[in-house]
Amino acid sequence: xxxxxxxxxxxxxxxxxxxxxxxxxxxxxxxxxxxxxxxxxxxxxxxxxxxxxxxxxxxxxxxxxxxxxxxxxxxxxxxxxxxxxxxxxxxxxxxxxxxxxxxxxxxxxxxxxxxxxxxxxxxxxxxxxxxxxxxxxxxxxxxxxxxxxxxxxxxxxxxxxxxxxxxxxxxxxxxxxxxxxxxxxxxxxxxxxxxxxxxxxxxxxxxxxxxxxxxxxxxxxxxxxxxxxxxxxxxxxxxxxxxxxxxxxxxxxxxxxxxxxxxxxxxxxxxxxxxxxxxxxxxxxxxxxxxxxxxxxxxxxxxxxxxxxxxxxxxxxxxxxxxxxxxxxxxxxxxxxxxxxxxxxxxxxxxxxxxxxxxxxxxxxxxxxxxxxxxxxxxxxxxxxxxxxxxxxxxxxxxxxxxxxxxxxxxxxxxxxxxxxxxxxxxxxxxxxxxxxxxxxxxxxxxxxxxxxxxxxxxxxxxxxxxxxxxxxxxxxxxxxxxxxxxxxxxxxxxxxxxxxxxxxxxxxxxxxxxxxxxxxxxxxxxxxxxxxxxxxxxxxxxxxxxxxxxxxxxxxxxxxxxxxxxxxxxxxxxxxxxxxxxxxxxxxxxxxxxxxxxxxxxxxxxxxxxxxxxxxxxxxxxxxxxxxxxxxxxxxxxxxxxxxxxxxxxxxxxxxxxxxxxxxxxxxxxxxxxxxxxx
Numbered sequence: 009x010x011x012x013x014x015x016x017x018x019x020x021x022x023x024x025x026x027x028x029x030x031x032x033x034x035x036x037x038x039x040x041x042x043x044x045x046x047x048x049x050x051x052x053x054x055x056x057x058x059x060x061x062x063x064x065x066x067x068x069x070x071x072x073x074x075x076x077x078x079x080x081x082x083x084x085x086x087x088x089x090x091x092x093x094x095x096x097x098x099x100x101x102x103x104x105x106x107x108x109x110x111x112x113x114x115x116x117x118x119x120x121x122x123x124x125x126x127x128x129x130x131x132x133x134x135x136x137x138x139x140x141x142x143x144x145x146x147x148x149x150x151x152x153x154x155x156x157x158x159x160x161x162x163x164x165x166x167x168x169x170x171x172x173x174x175x176x177x178x179x180x181x182x183x184x185x186x187x188x189x190x191x192x193x194x195x196x197x198x199x200x201x202x203x204x205x206x207x208x209x210x211x212x213x214x215x216x217x218x219x220x221x222x223x224x225x226x227x228x229x230x231x232x233x234x235x236x237x238x239x240x241x242x243x244x245x246x247x248x249x250x251x252x253x254x255x256x257x258x259x260x261x262x263x264x265x266x267x268x269x270x271x272x273x274x275x276x277x278x279x280x281x282x283x284x285x286x287x288x289x290x291x292x293x294x295x296x297x298x299x300x301x302x303x304x305x306x307x308x309x310x311x312x313x314x315x316x317x318x319x320x321x322x323x324x325x326x327x328x329x330x331x332x333x334x335x336x337x338x339x340x341x342x343x344x345x346x347x348x349x350x351x352x353x354x355x356x357x358x359x360x361x362x363x364x365x366x367x368x369x370x371x372x373x374x375x376x377x378x379x380x381x382x383x384x385x386x387x388x389x390x391x392x393x394x395x396x397x398x399x400x401x402x403x404x405x406x407x408x409x410x411x412x413x414x415x416x417x418x419x420x421x422x423x424x425x426x427x428x429x430x431x432x433x434x435x436x437x438x439x440x441x442x443x444x445x446x447x448x449x450x451x452x453x454x455x456x457x458x459x460x461x462x463x464x465x466x467x468x469x470x471x472x473x474x475x476x477x478x479x480x481x482x483x484x485x486x487x488x489x490x491x492x493x494x495x496x497x498x499x500x501x502x503x504x505x506x507x508x509x510x511x512x513x514x515x516x517x518x519x520x521x522x523x524x525x526x527x528x529x530x531x532x533x534x535x536x537x538x539x540x541x542x543x544x545x546x547x548x549x550x551x552x553x554x555x556x557x558x559x560x561x562x563x564x565x566x567x568x569x570x571x572x573x574x575x576x577x578x579x580x581x582x583x584x585x586x587x588x589x590x591x592x593x594x595x596x597x598x599x600x601x602x603x604x605x606x607x608x609x610x611x612x613x614x615x616x617x618x619x620x621x622x623x624x625x626x627x628x629x630x631x632x633x634x635x636x637x638x639x640x641x642x643x644x645x646x647x648x649x650x651x652x653x654x655x656x657x658x659x660x661x662x663x664x665x666x667x668x669x670x671x672x673x674x675x676x677x678x679x680x681x682x683x684x685x686x687x688x
Contacts, residue, residue: 106596110207121380132374134177138364145186150394150437150467164372169201173208174379180211185223191468192489197593202229228310234342241327246300248292254282261506267543269550270496270574298578384612388601389429392619397441397473413445419618420452431461431601440473440659443549453480461604465597466490471660479560485597486579486588494660495557496574497549503533549656
C-alpha cells in the first residue's frame with residue numbers, strides 16, 4: 009500500500025504520462041485517473057539509439073588535412089571536443105564529430121526507469137548489482153540477428169554497451185575475448201563503445217584465453233585485463249597471405265580465362281596466376297603498413313607506452329605469460345573463476361554463492377525503452393546492406409544472407425515513399441558482387457537521396473560493388489581501417505578442353521548466332537571474336553562504374569582513374585583521396601544525418617531498423633538443429649556460395665578478406681575456392 013502513495017500524490021498530468029510511458033493498462037491506469045498530458049519530457053541529448061550509446065552529442069567542425077577536393081571532410085575520432093555544433097554551411101564540407109559524453113537523468117526520468125524495471129517481465133529481469141558478461145568470439149555480423157540465428161551481431165553488442173551504461177542494475181562488464189573473425193572496422197566500433205561505457209564510471213574488465221593482435225587491440229581499451237596461466241600468446245605481428253591455384257588447375261587441365269579492368273584488380277588471380285603481381289604486392293604492402301601503424305599507435309596510446317616500446321615488444325617474440333605481467337602488458341594472471349571471485353569481493357557479494365551475472369543473450373532481450381532510452385519523435389531509417397550482392401536469391405541461399413537486390417530495392421522504395429523518415433543511414437559491410445545488381449540498387453539509393461538525406465556508413469569492407477552502393481549517398485563515412493574503393497570489374501570463365509580430353513568427355517553444341525556459345529562452350533577456349541566481345545563488355549562495365557564514381561565525388565574522369573584501377577584503400581587513405589567524406593563510425597553517421605535533416609543536435613531521434621530480419625521456418629529449424637546436433641553454419645555458407653559466376657563482377661579481391669576477416673590457415677584453400685568461384 010505504501011508503494012502506491014507517491015503515485016497518488018502526483019499531479020493528474022503526471023499520472024497520465026506515467027501510465028503512458030509504463031505502458032500500463034486498466035485497472036491500474038484507472039487508479040491514476042485520466043488527465044491532460046504533461047509538458048514534453050527531457051531525454052538525454054543523443055544522436056543514436058541503437059548501435060551507439062545515448063551520450064550527449066558534441067559537434068564540432070571536422071579536423072584533419074584539407075585539400076582542394078573532398079579530403080577536407082576528414083574528421084577526428086579522438087577525444088570529445090567542447091565546441092558547439094557548426095553553423096549550416098553551403099559547402100557541406102564541415103560535419104559534426106558525433107562524439108558523446110554521459111548525461112545525468114533528472115528525477116522524473118529516474119522515477120520512470122525504476123517503475124519500468126519494477127514491472128519488467130520475469131525473463132528480462134536483472135538483479136541489482138549484476139555484472140554483464142559478454143563473450144566476443146568468431147564472426148561478428150553487421151546485421152541484426154534473431155534469437156534463432158547463431159553468431160554475434162555488432163548492433164546488439166553495441167546496444168548492450170549502451171544499455172549497461174545507463175542500467176542501474178548493472179555494476180560493470182566482464183568481457184571474454186576469444187579469437188575473433190572480423191575486420192578492423194568492427195573492432196574500432198566496439199572499442200569506441202568500450203571507451204564510451206567507461207564514461208559511466210562503471211568498471212569493464214576483459215579476459216583473454218588466447219591473445220593475438222586483434223584480441224589484444226580490443227582488450228587494451230578496457231584498461232584492466234587478465235589472462236590464465238596457460239594462455240596462448242601469439243603477438244608476433246601482422247601478415248597477409250594468398251595461395252595461388254594457377255599451377256594446380258593447369259595440371260588438372262583447367263584454364264581460367266579472366267578479363268579484369270584495373271591493374272590492382274586481383275580478383276581471380278588466385279585461379280589464373282601462380283603468384284602476386286607487382287601492383288597487387290604494392291597495394292597489399294600499403295594496406296598492411298596502414299593496419300600495422302594503426303595497431304602500434306592505438307596500443308601505445310592505450311598502454312601509455314612509446315611506439316618504439318610496442319614495436320620492440322612485438323619483435324622480441326614474447327610468448328611467456330609471466331613476461332607479459334612483468335613488463336606491464338597485462339593486469340594480472342588469473343583463471344576465470346579467480347577473476348569472478350575477485351569481482352564478488354569488489355562488489356560486496358562474498359556471502360552469495362555465485363557472482364550476480366547476466367549473459368549477452370538474456371541482456372539483449374532487455375528493451376531500451378525499459379531504461380528510458382526510447383528516442384524522440386523524429387525518425388531516421390537504418391538500412392543494412394551486408395554480404396555479397398546478388399540480384400535474386402539462389403536455391404541454397406539462407407534467409408538474411410547477403411544483399412538481394414530485389415529485397416533491398418523494395419525496402420528503399422518504401423522508405424522513399426514514406427514521410428515518417430527524415431533521413432536514412434545506409435550501413436554497408438560488403439565486398440561487392442554482381443555488377444548489374446549493384447547498379448540497380450545504386451539507382452534506387454540515388455532516387456532516395458534526392459528526396460531525403462542519405463548517409464553511407466562503412467563497416468569492415470565496402471569495396472567494389474559495396475563502394476558502388478555508397479557513392480549514391482550524399483555523404484560517405486568510413487572507419488580508419490575500412491577496406492574500400494576497388495573501383496574495377498572482372499569477368500571470367502573456365503576452359504576445360506584439356507580436362508575433357510584427359511577424361512575422354514565430349515560435348516557438342518548446336519547454336520544460332522555468332523556469340524551464342526559465349527557462356528556455354530566451356531569445352532574449348534574462346535574464339536578471337538568471342539574474346540574481344542568478352543573484354544569489351546568488361547571494359548564497358550568498368551567505364552560506367554568509374555564515370556559514376558567520378559560524378560558522385562565531383563572529380564574528373566582522369567582524377568578518378570588515378571584512384572580507381574581496382575585499388576583497395578583503407579578508410580583513412582580513401583578520405584585523403586576524396587573517395588570518402590569523413591572518418592567515423594555509426595554514431596557519427598547518425599549525428600551527420602541529423603545535421604543534414606536540420607534536426608537540432610540536442611534533440612532525440614528514433615532509429616528505425618527497416619532491415620530487421622524475421623526468422624523463417626528454415627531458420628527456426630536450423631536454429632533447433634544447431635542446438636541439438638551442433639551443425640556448423642559455415643557449411644551452409646560454403647554450399648550457398650559455391651556457384652560459378654555468370655556475369656560481370658564488381659567484387660573486391662578474396663586476398664584482401666584475409667586482412668579483414670583473419671581467415672584461418674586450416675581452411676585457407678576452401679575459403680579461397682569459395683571466394684573465387686562465388687557468384688557474388
